Amino acid sequence: MSSITIARGWLFGGAAALALAAGGIGFTLADKGSHAERPPESRPAARKILYWYDPMIPAEHHAGPGLSSMGMQTIPRYADEGDATDAPGVSVDPAASQTLGLRIVAARRGTLAGSLTATGTIDFNQRDVAIVQARAGGFVQRVYARAPGDVVGAGAPLADLLIPEWAGAQAEYLAVRRTGNVALTQAARQRLALLGMPAGTIAAIERGGRPHNVMTISTPTGGVIKSLGVRVGMTVAAGQTLAEINGLGTVWLNAAVPEAVAGQLRPGQPVQATFAAFPGETLSGRVSAILPDIQTDSRTLTVRIELPNRAGRLKPGMFATISFGGSAQPALLVPSEALIRTGKRTLVMLALGKGHYRPAEVRIGRESDDETEIIAGLDEGEKIVASGQFLIDSEASLSGVKARPVDAAGSGR
Incomplete structure (x- = not known):
């Protein structure tokens, strides 16, 4: 085994020596021939x-x-x-560009529809709230079959309240009324109103000619009972809150909008809302308010939209997808896929011609229909790489090529 190895080594070594010698001779002859045939000034x-x-x-x-x-x-x-070259960047062979699938587009002027999509939930309209209070102190004689969450109409009875203070004032009014003295009768009637008696109760006293010291507490408006604090046998004081009624004629749709796009929204802006509960149906509304506080955990702000609630179909807590419409505005546009987002900045890859490329930092704005608005860092007509730019960006990073600053666009730097 050892002798075979040595033999092979000698054969290979001898062959290599012969090849080297032949190469040296060939190079010497070629070199001498070139010097003999070409003048010195024509040498490369x-x-x-x-x-x-x-x-x-x-x-x-x-x-x-x-x-x-x-x-x-x-x-x-x-x-x-x-x-x-003096210009910073990287070069890619044209044949390699086809292999990489590079696609070049130009930044163009166009219109970008002011559309934004967000999610939200239905809530009660807090402006449509009625508070039911006791007009005078008394005792609860009877309660009706009501509970929080019930939907009631206007005038629905809640409880019967016995008010002892009204009995004496009503008897006095009836006595003065029988005297026929108009002035005294008017003063006594005014006293009943000041004690908190509704006009209907006073009219019933005048018709029947006898006191009515039991008052039925009713809802002033229709809606859902949010709170009910009245029970049989309890004593209530004048001004005590007995119930809270929230109307359902209109509801609020509270949308959570990212802080970064809050500048695109305006009060009165039209919106379209779709609900999982009503597939294929779209409800229209308008932005009624943009709340001033921001949720720090999600970095979103609340946009309030008021929607009509026909037949009470929209229930608080329902989930909705909201599309904010707006008029189209002119902008400098590039395909969204051309952007390289690093987390700290946004780049595009400039196509400088003849296979030369350079990254450029840009500042972006709105985005819609796979197009993004360029606010700064790019001029109209400049060509950028729309696909395959990440491979070139990696090469530029390895080569230490610095990106063109935002404020250098159009300066030729």
């Missing part, structure tokens, strides 16, 4: 070396060959190489 000029660098650390330049800070052997950067 030596390539100019700009600096030496480590491909793993492209930003680190060295004056001559040697080792980089990572201990790697440096290589020369020639002046006639495509990446050594």
Whole structure:
């Protein structure tokens, strides 16, 4: 086994020596022939070396060959190489561009529809609330079959209240009324009203000619009973709240809108709402208010929309998807897929021509229909890479190419 290895080594070594000798002879002959045939002025000029660098650390330049800070052997950067131009960027061979599937588009002027989609829930209209209070102190004689959450109509009875204070005042009014003295009768009647008696109760006293010291507490408006604090046998004081009624004629739709797009909303802006409970149906409304506080945990603000509630179909707590409409506005647009979002900034990849590319930082605005508004960092007509830009961006990052600043657009830098 050892002798075979040595033999093979000798054969390979001898072949290599012969090849090297032949190559040396060939090079010598070719070199001599070239010197004999071509004049000195026609010889190719030596390539100019700009600096030496480590491909793993492209930003680190060295004056001559040697080792980089990572201990790697440096290589020369020639002046006639495509990446050594004065303009910062990276170069991609045209054939490689087709392989990468690069698609170039130009930033264009267009109109961007002011549309925004958010989610929200139905809530009671807090402006449509009625408070039921006792007009005078007394005792609860009877309660009707009501409970919080019940939907009642206007005038629905809640409880019967016995008010002893009214008995004496009503008897006095009837006595004065029998005297026929108009002035005294008017004063006595005014006293009944000041004691809290409804006009209907006073009219019943006048018709029947006898006191009515039991008052039926009724709802002043229709809606849902949100709270009910009256029970049989309890004593109530004048002004005590007995019930709270929330109307259902209109409801609020509270939408959670991200803070970043809050500037696009205006009071009175039309909206379209769809509900999971009513598939295929769209309800229209308008923004009634934009609340001033922001939810710190979700970074959203609440937009209040008032919707008509025909037949009471919309229930508080229902989930809705809201589309905020608006007039189309002119803007500088690029495809949304062309954007490179790093978390700290947004970039696009400029196509400078002849296979040369450079990242540029941009400031974006609204987004709709797969198009994004460019607020700053790009000029109309500038060409950018719409697909395959992430591969070029990775190469630019490895090569240490700096992105064009936002304020450098249109300056030729």
